[in-house]
Amino acid sequence: MKLTILHIEDDQEIGSWVSKFLTECGYEVIWITSGHEAMEHMERADLVILDIMLPGLDGFTIGQRLKQKYPNTPIMMLSARTAMEDKLQGLHFADDYMTKPYHPDELIARIQVLVRRLGVIAPESIEVKHLRIDQRSNRIFDTSSNEDIILTGKQFHIFMYLLDHLNQILTKKQIYEAVWGDTYIEGDKTLMVHIRHLREKIELDTSNPQIIQTIRGIGYRMSS
């Protein structure tokens, strides 16, 4: 199923190029040049890309209204306004804020992260190295041994959190606070112990982990 993106951009050159580019990348794009008609397209939109400087209502107002009515539809601000105040104001309601001139590949990457993180359209399964993860049934299948991997509750949480941030480095504090929901105390070995047990279950060679990498002095990264 194609993902539908509502693109609100008044600049003709930028708007037409982005629409063409996103279409080429396999998305269905509805491009409009002002926020007045945004509401009528929201039923169909899976994601909104929104500029700030628009004729009539500005992007902040439109974004807030859209988010109020459609809280589950991710909104990405794509603006040439780079001041911190603008970013903070935008991130009050938007899920991401990207500044112009953006790199098209980064735009696609961010759209994918948003879609995955917010579960707009969950792919049936993701493959990470020799693992196949079925997101509907929460099954982790080892393709090298053709066996299901059984994880404990905490191990599964850690695994899914790293998977949601695939290829991103996460600090120990970020992982601990997301999984345990508690304040991380520097030097706490709990996470390290859980990662070690997790690796024993998912890695082919625990002395040379390929899925969960340790980034020395910082944290961990799940590599695809």
Added chain:
Amino acid sequence: MNIIQSLMTRYLLLILFAFALFPLIPAIYYSPLLFNKVLYDPEEIEEIWKQEAAELNNQKEEVIQRRLESIKNTYPKAAVFWINGSGESRFIGNRSDDIPEHWTFTDSLVFMEESKFHVDTFLQNKNPQNIYTISALIGNDPNQGVMVLQVPITDTNLGSISLYEDFPFVIFFISISGAFLLISWFFFFNIRKRLVKLQFAMSEMGDEGIPDKVVISKLDEIGRLEGAFNKMINQLKCSRDREKKEENLRKQLIANISHDLRTPLTVMRQHVYSVKKYSTSSAELESLQIVENKLDDMAKMINNLLSYTLLSAGKHPIEMRDTDILDEVRKVIAEWYPIFEEYTFEIDIDLPEKSLVWEVDPIWFKSILDNFIQNVIRHARSGRYIGIQALECHGSTFIVIRDKGKGFNHESEDKGAGIGLSIVSLMAKEMNLDWEVTTSSEGTSIYLGMKT
């Protein structure tokens, strides 16, 4: 300004009052004395007395007695008696105990000695005489007798009261002087109080960092000063408002310029991307990569320009709070890590597993680190090394960012005007952070720590 309300007029009145008051004090005090009391002039009495004595030459005792009685009536406070040729006292009115009935030669000598008027003792107030005595030979003949008139010195114009002994006068004088001092003190205390109030109003800052207006209590010189102060506050407020408006306009203008410059850059970047997709020659791809890099540089420069303008105008929002610095450093490194990997950097992270709390704005702190790391990527890429560590030195902890590039003194082809480091300096200063650079051809180390 009304001349009556002038402080100067009031001060002059006070001084005039004092000038007038001091000579008036004795006059007021002695006025009942001067107006109600008759003082005898000794010289005048003496002349009359001598004349009367001469006129009574060869008169009978009864005549002398009557004449002296009439004189006694003229000078009721005086004691009058006469001694006839036989040395017997004849009194007019009451007899004084000190005067003998019959005079001997010795009595006369004693009386003369006692009645002698000593000017020196009198003036120096050394036990002064109380009685002024005038005597005259009747008919200028000792055989006819002597007539004597005695007046208390206090009833003559020779009479004087010692100032030190005149306590009522001293108290009266001190009271009047005290009242004058009190009025003068009150006058200056009032001036001082109002001046201190004005000084306090001038130094106390109001809501907008401008002192509040003061209430004008009187229309004198200080009142005018208060008025001028209020006028100045008005002007300051107007100028502050104008400045705010201009600042907002400038901020808006810079933001708009930044926005307007970024829009064409976006279009350029999009088209470079399109062209790149269909380019096959490596020379084309290389050129397009350079164009793309320069587009990135321009975007960063615009961003820096905007940040610098806002920072130097003090308009960049800042929110200082206790921040776990090592956590912030880790998050920044995590973001840059893929780029280090892309440029095959040797990454040397050495951060202790403990908490290091500084009071900073986390966003600003991240900007500082981003700036340092960006400089390593842009200017010290050749060293292929980045080291980030926490270093304890003299009880303080520093975040150290090391590279093995060619150092600050080397001319990098990407070297700009140094606006990035200017931003770092401004942000560090605002957050009370200190940063130092040691650089050589072997590499550069940047030390970032709290100001001590």
